[in-house]
Amino acid sequence: MESKENNKIKDIKLSKNKEIENLIKGNIKAKNLKYKNNAKNKHIYKITLMLLFIFFVGFIFIVNIITPSKDFSEEENKKLQQRPKFSLESLEENRFTKKYEKYISDQFLLRNTWISIKSEVDKLLGKKESNDVFLGKEGYLFQKFKKPKEEETKEKIDALNRFSEKFKNINKYIMIVPNSYEIIKEKLPKNAPVIGQLDYINEVKDSIKDYIWVDTYNELLSNKDKDIYYKTDHHWTTKGAYYGYKSFEKVAKLSLKDEDNYNILKVTDNFYGTSYSRGGFRGIKGDDINIYLPKEDKDILIDYIEENKKTSSLYDTCFLNKKDKYGIFLGGNHSLVRIKTLSDSDRKLIVFKDSYANSMIPFLTEDFSEILMVDLRYYMDDVDKLIDEEGITDSLVLYNGNTFFQDDSISYIS
Numbered sequence: 001m002e003s004k005e006n007n008k009i010k011d012i013k014l015s016k017n018k019e020i021e022n023l024i025k026g027n028i029k030a031k032n033l034k035y036k037n038n039a040k041n042k043h044i045y046k047i048t049l050m051l052l053f054i055f056f057v058g059f060i061f062i063v064n065i066i067t068p069s070k071d072f073s074e075e076e077n078k079k080l081q082q083r084p085k086f087s088l089e090s091l092e093e094n095r096f097t098k099k100y101e102k103y104i105s106d107q108f109l110l111r112n113t114w115i116s117i118k119s120e121v122d123k124l125l126g127k128k129e130s131n132d133v134f135l136g137k138e139g140y141l142f143q144k145f146k147k148p149k150e151e152e153t154k155e156k157i158d159a160l161n162r163f164s165e166k167f168k169n170i171n172k173y174i175m176i177v178p179n180s181y182e183i184i185k186e187k188l189p190k191n192a193p194v195i196g197q198l199d200y201i202n203e204v205k206d207s208i209k210d211y212i213w214v215d216t217y218n219e220l221l222s223n224k225d226k227d228i229y230y231k232t233d234h235h236w237t238t239k240g241a242y243y244g245y246k247s248f249e250k251v252a253k254l255s256l257k258d259e260d261n262y263n264i265l266k267v268t269d270n271f272y273g274t275s276y277s278r279g280g281f282r283g284i285k286g287d288d289i290n291i292y293l294p295k296e297d298k299d300i301l302i303d304y305i306e307e308n309k310k311t312s313s314l315y316d317t318c319f320l321n322k323k324d325k326y327g328i329f330l331g332g333n334h335s336l337v338r339i340k341t342l343s344d345s346d347r348k349l350i351v352f353k354d355s356y357a358n359s360m361i362p363f364l365t366e367d368f369s370e371i372l373m374v375d376l377r378y379y380m381d382d383v384d385k386l387i388d389e390e391g392i393t394d395s396l397v398l399y400n401g402n403t404f405f406q407d408d409s410i411s412y413i414s
Helices: 002-066 088-092 095-107 111-124 150-166 197-207 216-221 238-252 274-279 317-321 355-359 383-390 401-406 409-413
Strands: 133-135 141-143 171-177 262-271 287-294 300-304 309-311 336-341 348-353 370-374 394-400
Touching: 133 274, 141 274, 150 171, 150 197, 150 401, 150 409, 171 197, 171 216, 171 238, 171 401, 197 401, 216 238, 238 287, 238 355, 262 317, 348 355, 348 383, 355 394, 370 383, 394 401, 394 409
Parallel strands: 171 394, 348 370, 348 394
Antiparallel strands: 133 141, 262 287, 300 309, 300 336, 336 370
């Protein structure tokens, strides 16, 4: 009896052991199956993400191609790069690649929207920098100065020296205007990284040959408390441009006019410039724009060559109804503008310029019988031929520091 009961107990134990063994095996199989399913799902998830990314990039690429290019960005107050024309020569000289990269950057789908989104995120994180714009003291916005590439700076210096070598018989002046980032750096936010813009400007000064250097740095520095830069924009104010004119007068032997010779007229107190648009910092008061009108008004003719338009005023007031109110100065940037004056001078000036020149040129109209403004970012014709045909006596390279070092247009001077 006992053996039968023992055998029965053994059978029950064996049965339970098998059940436990089967249960364990079942769990292992279930886990293996679950693992395989998870691995499979992860693989499908990764492929789906990759396909969605490829689709998104492809969609953006196609839309960018078929969407008509915009000519001008009011948000950034600049002409936008158009699709460059391909040629073997431009490809070999790397001009095509650079222009195409700039074209993609300028014409990217919903570019302003992406910039705004990034600005909002930066603000939520409490940052004092957004899209390369610093929020400084007293409502000043500073566009960041980026360290120039050594080889690109050398290319520009070489181009300037080639130009100097070609045109030995004309007076050659150059002024690279420091930005607010350099002159009023004490208004930058605490711990903002400061790259000495002046060091790079002086490097150019020491490397160019047969140019007369226009020292705007010391003139601006000694007047830095006089609102010489806009708070919401990267330009100098008209007062800042006046001090630039004073710097030029000292070396170019011009007939300096004191500020008392002008009626200073405020044309707007609601100017929000490129730094405001790019940085996305809000709650900042708009800037005033003033224009200096000579008390002794003299006739003048401005000819916008490419646009086939002529006018008798240096100021285009229609821009006061637009976002780009700085465009009041000579209607913004153009490839070639000819200004004819009633000056008795036999001097003719060609200015290779960015938009900083637009607010300084009005001060020069009594010292030159003719002024040609050439913006090498948009001028595609032969510079040498233009100088020879126009009988130029003086040349001026006028760029602000940021544009000179970050834009390659001055390389096209020669």
